[in-house]
Amino acid sequence: MNQWxxxxxxxxxxxxxxxxxxxxxxxLATTTTAINGMGMGLATTFVLFMSNLVISIFAGFIPDKxxxxxFIVIIASFVTIVDLVMGAYFNTPGPQGEPSLxxxxxxxxxxxxxxxxxxxxxxxxxxxNKIVSSxxxxxxxxxxxxxxxxxxxxxxEILGNGSIFGLSFIQGDGILVFVLAPGAFIALGYLTALIIxxxxx
Amino acid sequence: xxxILIIISAxxxxxxxxxxxxxxCPFLGVSxxxxxxxxxxxxxxxxMTLATIATYLIQVYILVPFDITxxxxxxxxxVIASLVQMVEIILKKISxxxxxxxxVFLPLITTNCAILGVALLVMQKEFNLVQGVIYAIGNxxxxxxxxxxxxxxxxxxxxxxxxxxxxxxxxxxxxxxILALAFMxxxxxxx
Numbered sequence: 001m002n003q004w005x006x007x008x009x010x011x012x013x014x015x016x017x018x019x020x021x022x023x024x025x026x027x028l029a030t031t032t033t034a035i036n037g038m039g040m041g042l043a044t045t046f047v048l049f050m051s052n053l054v055i056s057i058f059a060g061f062i063p064d065k066x067x068x069x070x071f072i073v074i075i076a077s078f079v080t081i082v083d084l085v086m087g088a089y090f091n092t093p094g095p096q097g098e099p100s101l102x103x104x105x106x107x108x109x110x111x112x113x114x115x116x117x118x119x120x121x122x123x124x125x126x127x128x129n130k131i132v133s134s135x136x137x138x139x140x141x142x143x144x145x146x147x148x149x150x151x152x153x154x155x156x157e158i159l160g161n162g163s164i165f166g167l168s169f170i171q172g173d174g175i176l177v178f179v180l181a182p183g184a185f186i187a188l189g190y191l192t193a194l195i196i197x198x199x200x201x
Numbered sequence: 202x203x204x205i206l207i208i209i210s211a212x213x214x215x216x217x218x219x220x221x222x223x224x225x226c227p228f229l230g231v232s233x234x235x236x237x238x239x240x241x242x243x244x245x246x247x248x249m250t251l252a253t254i255a256t257y258l259i260q261v262y263i264l265v266p267f268d269i270t271x272x273x274x275x276x277x278x279x280v281i282a283s284l285v286q287m288v289e290i291i292l293k294k295i296s297x298x299x300x301x302x303x304x305v306f307l308p309l310i311t312t313n314c315a316i317l318g319v320a321l322l323v324m325q326k327e328f329n330l331v332q333g334v335i336y337a338i339g340n341x342x343x344x345x346x347x348x349x350x351x352x353x354x355x356x357x358x359x360x361x362x363x364x365x366x367x368x369x370x371x372x373x374x375x376x377x378x379i380l381a382l383a384f385m386x387x388x389x390x391x392x
Contacts, residue, residue, distance in 0.1 A: 021370050024229065025314050029222035069282060076275040084271065107321045110274045114314045116226060181220050182381040189374030193366045 007136050010144025016117045017148035017188075018195040023117040026108045027149055028184040034165050037153025039090070039101045040108065041146025043082050045139065047112050050078045052126040052138030059127040071122045072113070079113045117145060155187050204335045206391050211339030213387040217315055218347040219380060224315030228348055229373055231306070238352035242345030244306040246338070248288060249316050252281050253337035256320040257330055277320055282311045315344060351380060 016022045023044070030040040054074050062070045086109060090101040102109070112118065121141055126134040157163055160178035162170035177183045215221055218228050224245070231241045256277050264270050289307045292300040310316060319340050323333040354376055363372050 021229065022226075024225040025222050028225060069279070072278055072282060073275060076278050080271060080274050083274065107318055107325065110321055111223075111314045111318055113274055113278050114312045114317050116312055119312060177382070180385065181222070182378045182385065184222070185374045185378030185381055189367075189371045189378060192374065193371035196371070197366055 003133065003136055006133055007140040010140035010142070011147055012144075012195070012199055014141070014144070015148055015195065016141055016145045017152075018192050019199065020117075021192075022120060023115045023145060024188075025111065026115060027145075027152060028181075028188060030105055030108050031149055031153035031156055031184065032104075032179050033157045033161070033163075034150050034153040036101065036104050037149035037151075038146060039086075040105055041142070041149040043086065043105075043109060044112055044115060044118070044145055045142025046082055047075065047078045048118055048121060048138040048142040048145075049135060050138075051075045051118060051122055052134040053131065054078075055122045055126040056129060056131045056134035067127070068119075068123070071119060071127075075118050075122065076113045079110060082112065083109050117141065152184075152188055152191060155191060156183055159183070159187070204332070207332060207335050208339035208342070210391040211336055212343040212346060213384065214389075214391050216343045216347055216381075216384050217319070217340045218344055219377070219384045221318070223318040224313055224344055227309065227313055227315075228344075228351065228377070229370070231309075232348055232352040232355055232373075235349060235352045235356060238348045239345075241306045241309075242341070242348050244310060245313065245315065245344055246341035248281075248285060248307070248310050249319055249341045249344075250334060250337045251288065252284055252316050253320055253323055253333050254330070255280050255284055257323060257333050260324055273321075273324075277317055281316055281320070285311050315340070347380070347384075351377065354380070 010016065012019075014020060017024070017027045026040050026044070031037040051071075051074055055071060058070075058074075086102045086105075091103070093100050093103075121138060125137045129137070154164055156178045157165075158174075160174045160176060160180075160183060162168055162172075162174040175183075178187060211217065217223050218225065227241055227245070231237050259276060259280060260270075260273070264273060264276065285307055289300075292307075319337050323336055326336070328336055355373065358372065358376065367375070
């Protein structure tokens with residue numbers, strides 16, 4: 001029961017994007033469609049899961065003074081793994097020649113390393129807790145982040161393109177501004193207000 | 202002329218915060234007052250230019266000759282982290298006045314994605330060293346511009362009556378969106 005609470009806190013109670021306001025750069029930049037948001041979210045989840053696992057194992061051996069650089073190296077290693085794997089398997093262009101997931105996420109894949117959520121969880125949770133709860137924490141926060149990105153991506157895709165997960169349901173164009181940069185800020189602003197309201201009730 | 206175009210493109214057309222979504226955390230975090238926004242922009246300008254030079258030299262003289270470019274992410278973040286530490290120590294020693302005004306912002310900069318982002322973008326765009334430095338300076342001016350304008354708006358916003366549900370982060374994001382919309386007016390000046 002306690003572990004279940006630990007897992008599901010990432011979705012609403014401590015959602016990294018809507019409640020803690022962390023990791024805003026990838027949340028705004030990669031959510032032009034729901035699929036892109038999901039790709040970014042799952043890549044971050046993998047890094048969070050693995051870095052929480054390794055850090056909770058080694059936390060006892062790392063001297064306190066070099067804690068942060070050591071965490072950054074561990075995180076950067078997993079980010080490199082994600083980068084290389086995505087470059088190998090998610091790099092085929094779409095049927096109409098649209099850029100691949102790897103190209104669309106672009107520099108935001110290496111930038112997972114400076115995502116405050118990952119270092120924040122390492123410092124605040126994984127370095128102080130046992131392996132099992134650290135792993136569950138990483139998974140919960142990661143999936144909560146993914147949930148936020150998919151929600152924002154879906155909202156922007158529905159309003160901006162008239163489609164959801166690539167399935168179009170209107171003829172012609174949507175409200176184009178939601179696919180562009182300003183729409184990201186505005187959509188996230190209203191979604192945050194909505195989530196805060198839901199959280200209260 | 203080429204350098205002027207790089208700067209105009211980085212400041213207005215592809216503004217680092219409002220069009221490329223880098224450095225959103227300090228953009229939302231330290232934009233409460235114009236004075237803190239100025240301090241943060243100064244620190245970013247300083248570190249971004251130094252980090253671009255350092256990472257460029259490491260890329261060209263170490264990573265490429267030894268064919269280990271897959272270590273790019275790890276090397277860059279370590280170089281930036283140690284550079285920030287070094288700048289902090291040197292500033293403390295040689296210019297306590299500057300340290301007083303920039304000091305508190307320096308540790309925050311290590312996890313500022315704008316610094317690493319610009320270092321990676323310089324490599325991606327295949328700039329040479331001079332173009333890279335100009336690009337970094339342009340981007341830091343763009344960051345400063347966005348941050349200071351936004352801080353100014355937020356100071357005014359504090360005096361306004363805002364619906365309860367929108368207070369804090371939501372209204373900041375919507376205002377940032379409208380600011381981004383204004384910056385879209387620059388699109389097309391430079392390719």
